[in-house]
Amino acid sequence: xxxxxxxxxxxxxxxxxxxxxxxxxxxxxxxxxxxxxxxxxxxxxxxxxxxxxxxxxxxxxxxxxxxxxxxxxxxxxxxxxxxxxxxxxxxxxxxxxxxxxxxxxxxxxxxxxxxxxxxxxxxxxxxxxxxxxxxxxxxxxxxxxxxxxxxxxxxxxxxxxxxxxxxxxxxxxxxxxxxxxxxxxxxxxxxxxxxxxxxxxxxxxxxxxxxxxxxxxxxxxxxxxxxxxxxxxxxxxxxxxxxxxxxxxxxxxxxxxxxxxxxxxxxxxxxxxxxxxxxxxxxxxxxxxxxxxxxxxxxxxxxxxxxxxxxxxxxxxxxxxxxxxxxxxxxxxxxxxxxxxxxxxxxxxxxxxxxxxxxxxxxxxxxxxxxxx
Numbered sequence: 001x002x003x004x005x006x007x008x009x010x011x012x013x014x015x016x017x018x019x020x021x022x023x024x025x026x027x028x029x030x031x032x033x034x035x036x037x038x039x040x041x042x043x044x045x046x047x048x049x050x051x052x053x054x055x056x057x058x059x060x061x062x063x064x065x066x067x068x069x070x071x072x073x074x075x076x077x078x079x080x081x082x083x084x085x086x087x088x089x090x091x092x093x094x095x096x097x098x099x100x101x102x103x104x105x106x107x108x109x110x111x112x113x114x115x116x117x118x119x120x121x122x123x124x125x126x127x128x129x130x131x132x133x134x135x136x137x138x139x140x141x142x143x144x145x146x147x148x149x150x151x152x153x154x155x156x157x158x159x160x161x162x163x164x165x166x167x168x169x170x171x172x173x174x175x176x177x178x179x180x181x182x183x184x185x186x187x188x189x190x191x192x193x194x195x196x197x198x199x200x201x202x203x204x205x206x207x208x209x210x211x212x213x214x215x216x217x218x219x220x221x222x223x224x225x226x227x228x229x230x231x232x233x234x235x236x237x238x239x240x241x242x243x244x245x246x247x248x249x250x251x252x253x254x255x256x257x258x259x260x261x262x263x264x265x266x267x268x269x270x271x272x273x274x275x276x277x278x279x280x281x282x283x284x285x286x287x288x289x290x291x292x293x294x295x296x297x298x299x300x301x302x303x304x305x306x307x308x309x310x311x312x313x314x315x316x317x318x319x320x321x322x323x324x325x326x327x328x329x330x331x332x333x334x335x336x337x338x339x340x341x342x343x344x345x346x347x348x349x350x351x352x353x354x355x356x357x358x359x360x361x362x363x364x365x366x367x368x369x370x371x372x373x
Contacts, residue, residue, distance in 0.1 A: 001117065001272055003279040007051025008038035015117070016110060018065075018072045028061060028074035029113075030054060031085050031120060039074070046077045062087055070106045073113065086116040089128055092140040094168045101143070104171035107190060108141050115194040118268055121275070121301045122354055125205060129162060136162055137201055143168040157193055159200035166193060184250070186336035192265060199264030203257065206353050219346050220263075221256035230255040246342045263346045266337075267305070267354065270315050270347075275301055277318055284317040292317035305351040312344060 004013050011022035013036050020027055025038040026047070037054050039047035045066070049057045057076070062084035064071035073084035081088060087109065094101035094108075119126050129136035142155040142165055155167045169175045170190055180188035207216050217223070231254060239250035247253045252262035277294070284294040294317035305311055319335040326334045339347070 001114070001276050001279070002034075003276075004036040006038050007035070007049070007053050015114065016072065018069075025050060028059065028065070028072055029117075030059065030074050032076070034117075034120065037074070047074065064109065068102070068105075070102070070109045071113070085126075086113045089116070089137060089139055090141065091129070091138040091163075092142060094141050094143060098143070100172075101168060104168050105141065107171040108166060108168070111191045111194050112139060114191060114272070115198060115268075118272055119198070122271070122305075124202065124354065135205060137198075138163055140165045141168050142166075157197065159197045162201060162204070164194075164197045164201065166197070186333075187249075192269075195265035195268040196261045198268075199261035200257065202264065202353075203260050207260070212353065215349060216260070217256070219342075219349055220259045223256040223260075225255065227255055227257065244338050245340050248337060248339070248343050248346070259346070260350075263343070264350050267347055267350045270311065271301055271305060274304065274311070274314055274318065282318075284321055292320045294318060306355045308348045308351050311351070312339075312347070 001015055004015060004017075005011060006013050006020040006023060006025065006027065008025050009020060009023040011020055013020055013027060015029065015036070017027050017036065019025065020038060023038070025040070027036050028039055028047070029035070030037050030049075033053050035053050037059075038050040039059065040050055042048050042058065045060065047059045047061065049055060049059060059074040060077045060079065062071045062073045062075065063082040064084075064087045065073065071084060071087050073086060075081070075084055090109070090112070094105045096102050096105070116126070125135075127136045129138040140163060144155050144167070145153050155165065157167045157170060158165055170179075170193055176188055176190070179185075207213060234251075234254040239247075239253045243250050243253040247259060247262070248266050249262050252259040278296055281296055282294070283296050284292060286293055292313075294314045319337075322334040326332065
């Protein structure tokens with residue numbers, strides 16, 4: 001993610017901020033400008049932009065910002081929709097009558113906004129279900145429930161025909177860590193769930209019926225293999241002993257669809273982290289020329305992933321530094337992955353698919369307001 005500054009006083013601010021700590025002005029992220037803008041209140045719940053970006057434009061805060069404080073985005077004052085691009089993609093929110101669910105909703109929307117930012121940066125197709133019922137996207141945040149006969153009906157995080165469901169429990173750090181340990185996963189985050197599930201969505205949009213199937217099957221395997229059978233084998237026997245030689249994660253070895261989604265999510269991790277490191281001017285300049293190094297290129301994200309070999313070189317240097325820093329703090333590796341040669345080719349293919357997709361997002365394609373569970 002790029003570095004943001006208050007457009008009024010130019011102080012450093014962050015993507016999640018709602019107010020500049022220096023000049024105290026209200027802040028909002030505006031997708032049109034891909035920037036955090038300082039705002040001044042006007043009549044009729046409208047706000048005027050302060051600074052050169054969006055100079056004197058009039059905006060309206062997302063309803064989830066003004067009424068629920070779970071958002072920090074804004075849209076043009078004349079926009080008829082009550083919700084911003086990101087919140088509008090949420091079809092079902094957690095039941096707010098349940099204690100803790102409002103905080104969970106905040107965490108879910110915060111992670112989703114970072115996902116949407118990346119999708120916009122990559123110019124990937126992004127439509128809501130109402131505008132495009134067949135190919136559109138929507139999110140549902142659901143909780144496990146107890147049925148009338150006392151059984152517990154579990155909500156499975158997953159994707160189905162453009163509908164991404166996230167179990168609200170994943171927003172609970174203790175639950176998520178318990179699941180990570182029980183599943184023997186080195187990495188499990190809320191943002192990781194969003195990036196993985198959006199990978200399934202883009203398989204449907206960018207691979208199925210696109211002419212890319214043959215190359216996909218060469219790298220990932222035949223997705224026509226029985227998914228439920230593969231799932232049972234995975235949970236009965238676990239990942240193959242040599243999975244690190246062919247897959248980015250143990251779960252990726254379960255089925256070609258999961259391999260794709262895990263690899264897609266990994267590219268999104270890489271792009272976001274490298275954009276951040278470049279935005280803050282981070283470089284890696286070792287004393288020896290044979291050690292990992294990284295410069296600070298002035299390239300937009302799409303150009304960066306188009307040069308895949310350079311991307312991988314930078315990623316190797318950044319993760320080398322990250323892991324040594326966290327080890328020095330007595331923590332586990334920040335990047336607990338090993339990238340084999342087959343995985344590199346899979347990552348390359350995902351980057352190629354991303355860069356070839358058309359920028360089709362428009363305001364008319366965004367989803368309608370969310371409905372409570």
